Amino acid sequence: MGRVDGKVALVTGAASGLGEAIARKLHSEGAKVVVADIDADRGRQVADDIGEGAAFVTLDVSSDDSWAEAISATQDVFGELTVLVTSAGISMPTPIDDMDLDLWQKHIDINLKGSMLGCKNALPAMKASGKPSSIVFISSTQASSPMSNHVAYAASKAGVLGMAKAIGKYCAEQGDPIRVNAIQPGAIHTPMLESYLAAMPDREEALAFFGSAHPMNRVGQPDEVAKAVLFLASDDSSFTTGAAVPVDGGLLA
Ligand SMILES: NC(=O)c1ccc[n+]([C@@H]2O[C@H](COP(=O)([O-])OP(=O)(O)OC[C@H]3O[C@@H](n4cnc5c(N)ncnc54)[C@H](O)[C@@H]3O)[C@@H](O)[C@H]2O)c1
Structure with a gap:
């Protein structure tokens, strides 16, 4: 029996890197998986390669409308949504003394607003499923211990950590069986x-x-992050919410 049998997961940024590894891991442990990415060619390839029980949707995480369509497509294809993993992200140097405001905004729109919009659109679908559900944000060690020239990235990822705590507490206070956590990966290949x-x-x-x-x-290797996401997505982590879990070879210690 798989650790996420019966779950329906949407993973953003799943055309590449961590998102792809997470989508493959959840599927290998029994979940139906929606591979969601702005890169349709690679995303479709990943979903096809995973095979039955996987589907691709085009998603621009910075667009509220795009999110609504992706969640609705997930419900159409697999009947419900019970796991959301937000791995879509960008990372570019943005030193404070030479701040490129377009680049600043892009980090905020994709990394921070993208995660918030995902949560906002996923919560009604998770409530409608009536099942225990889990949201996992991919933050970064840079939220807590940033590189000095990664100002926009650090700000966006610290925001994601704050959201995991606030929304995790909110769902618990509402009595909804929805948990919200964040992973803080170190440098991953x-x-x-x-x-x-x-x-x-x-x-x-x-x-x-x-x-x-x-x-x-x-x-680290992508699979090492995927294993931690698997724990948070599964009911094994039933008493864990609002947490920030480092997968960082001890960096934050
Ligand atoms: N690799 C690392 O060392 C590391 C460390 C800490 C945190 N992270 C975080 O992990 C996540 C995944 O990173 P990765 O290393 O796999 O990167 P990656 O570049 O391999 O993959 C990122 C994916 O996000 C997608 N994407 C970008 N903009 C998008 C948008 N607007 N809408 C939908 N999809 C979009 C890309 O198409 C790509 O498939 C990111 O949030 C990143 O910040 C990575």
């Missing part, structure tokens, strides 16, 4: 990290540099 490595003069040195920020002296 995904295409996002690869884009940073590619911009540095020596890729291997750069990888070692990112790894050395963690007491375990390595970067």
